[in-house]
Amino acid sequence: MDDLLLSDQEIEKLIGCSKRIVEPPKKEMQLVNGNWRNDMKLYSDDGEYDFTVFMRKNEDFEENFSIGLIYNPRDIRGEIPLLRCNGPHGPHALFDHHDRFHIHKANQENLASGMRAERTAYITKEYASFQDALGYFIKKCNIIDSGKYFAGVLQRELFPIQETEP
């Protein structure tokens, strides 16, 4: 789905660049089709890039959640999922362990080979719940004005752990 090719450095830059919220999330997550959901739109602080963020949590199994950053190029149709913080919803093709929190991240190789950009995933110990994951995601994506909409989310670091991404 991704016609735009990005290098790993560009992907890192897009994920880590300072971002502001241009279309804020709803105050409360909405229950739609068996899933709690919220969304917001971001743009980079330099005004160059547009992003959307989705937040989803399954109604039946709240550990089945996903919070994702999608890059919306302005000059090319389509979108590229850059990062997704997931709960332990089941094994992944690359690591057959049940019940692991994991993060999907886009990389150059997947994009170039025409696969899902964020097909690569790695197990994480950065969070242990949806709220934790949201805090991690906000920091990772450098959303600088998130405090207005996610009060309290960033104050939850009981056990800070250094990220160990392969």
Added chain:
Amino acid sequence: MKEYLDALKSQFNERIRFVEKRPGIFQLIAPFYHEDGDMLEIYLEGIGENGKIRVSDHGMTIMRLSYEYDIDTPNKRRIFEKMLTENRLLEKDGRLFLEADLNILYSSVLQFAQAVAKISNMKLYKREVIKSLFYELLDEFVTEQLVQYQPEPKVLPIPERDDLEVDYSFKGFPRPLYLFGVKDDTKARLTTISCLEFHRANIPFKSVAVHEDFEALSKKDRKRVTSAIDKQFVDLDDFKTHGEHYFQREAA
């Protein structure tokens, strides 16, 4: 329940296992994967005393789909429901499921996995099929909302030139109103050429173009079609919002 799970495991050549997600709800751990490498979420649970097993996704398919695609229009809903029907799946509050007897549990799980994979790929329609749905959506609007102007599809104003086709011709105007649906540069060029040829043949008409996305056309094609066409709507929403009023004014 154990009898069902053991039977299914045997039918899968012992290559699957189960994890009890919640009391009485077992997640199937099997090599069925989404394109991002995540496993398809398939859960099995008993449903009372009729001896059937429910195979369900507990809402995960639509949740995953919603990361990039929502079933938020009648057409998308229609396609979604067609997929459900064709695969004999049911849906309640976003949860997809089917109910199976023990003797068909194996094939039912395979069928469920196939259907989930298919529905998960509805997002591809965002770029590909929805583009082709443009003409379908245009047709729906024309035949439902503009019927009083007697739309005639696929009209050949110059009978010997079957390469110059008008998508719809409408009556009730001082001159026939020719409407062209334009979804890309190629159609924009054909529309431009058609209008110029109709003028050359001294055919009285007024032309309207409804674009899928005017801004997506190349600059040169935007210029050419703007020069040749009497009235343009920049996209289908624009046409749906202002098209009827324009027709009324032209017919007055």
